[in-house]
Amino acid sequence: MAGHPRTQPARPDARLLLDTTITGAQLAAVRKQVEALARQCRLAMERVSDWVTAVHELMTNVVRHGGGAGQLRIWEDGHLVCEIRDTGPGFAAADYIGSRGRPPLSASGGMGLWIAQQMTDDLQIDSGPTGTVVRVAVALPDT
DSSP: OTTSOOOOOSSTTOEEEEEEEEEGGGHHHHHHHHHHHHHHTTOOHHHHHHHHHHHHHHHHHHHHHSSSEEEEEEEESSEEEEEEEEOSOOOOGGGGSSSOOOOOOBTTBOOHHHHHHHHSSEEEEEEETTEEEEEEEEEOOOO
16 A cells, blocks of 8 residues: 555564455454454453454444455564554544544444554554554563
């Protein structure tokens, strides 16, 4: 995607766990893969549920607002990290980051990014006219 270089895991010891295309038809199957990976990474059950909810909200945003399809990558590097990118029209990312209150519902939704931010330890967004990259992360338990 022009303007958005493919981001790589930050640490050289990162382990890529999943790299797949997402579309509306694949949401349920990918959600199951995301849950299985979270369990394999030893997240507590409550954190598994939060993680799956956050990633599912991001996948749904891609389908609804980001051009109908996108790329999902998950890796482990001391954190469980999910990056989702699309080629949609972009949006004002600054409006969705930081400590803001619960947004009002709108005809097009409006809560997906807020939910993802509440359910994870970190949310990053890079959005522009050629697409959006959203990354969420949760700390993994010490082994």
